Amino acid sequence: MLKRDLMWPTPLYFKDFPDSKNLNKHLFKFIKAWSKKSAGLEKTNSGGGWHSSTDMNFKKEYKLLCNHLFIMMEGIFKDYGMQPKVALGNMWANINPLHAYNKYHIHPNSDFSGVYYVQVPKDSGNLWLEDPRPGANIQLPKRVKNLPRPLWRVIKIPPLEGRCVIFPAWVPHGVEENNTKAKGDKSLRVSVSFNFIQRDQDEVSKG
Secondary structure (H helix, E strand, O other): OOOOOOOOOOOOEEEEOOOHHHHHHHHHHHHHHHHHHOOOOOOOEEOOOEEOOOEHHHOHHHHHHHHHHHHHHHHHHHHHOOOOEEEEEEEEEEEEOOOOEEEEEOOOOOOEEEEEEEEOOOOOOOEEEEOOOHHHHHOOOOOOOOOOHHHOOEEEEOOOOOEEEEEEOOOOEEEOOOOOOOOHHHHOEEEEEEEEEEEOHHHOOOO
């Protein structure tokens, strides 16, 4: 009898933050104002997307979000068997207007990366992640339909306002093009990205 054992799994973590409706109103207000004052950075953002500076975790208006992220990440460290302490390396805001997207990339010099969704109009782009194993991407055989999820090479994760998704920083990923039909501010896909790292007790700084 044929048996299968799946080894070397890649964990993806999800959490819906409490009172996210009020949190997102607060975040949208400050992120939009920030984008009006700063031209932003050119990173993976394409098609007119805005990427803030990466010091967001040091700004007091985003402290509540940071607190939620630390609670989630501490649980992940425990689940993943990591020690000793969690540290937030950097954090930034993303605004993807119509036709904007984020190119294929990874996050070097980090342990875990993730995204929190502030505003996601319909059809504004899924997060996609690729199998990080080189061998799986060198040979691409024809596959039958309805493969079990653990055997997929690429997965797409629909964004949901108030939800946080965290994954190992070495997982290749990107964001699809924003093709929403919404207008004005409601057309903006707004999210916050971040990187977590390990630090010794005397090095930990939560910003």
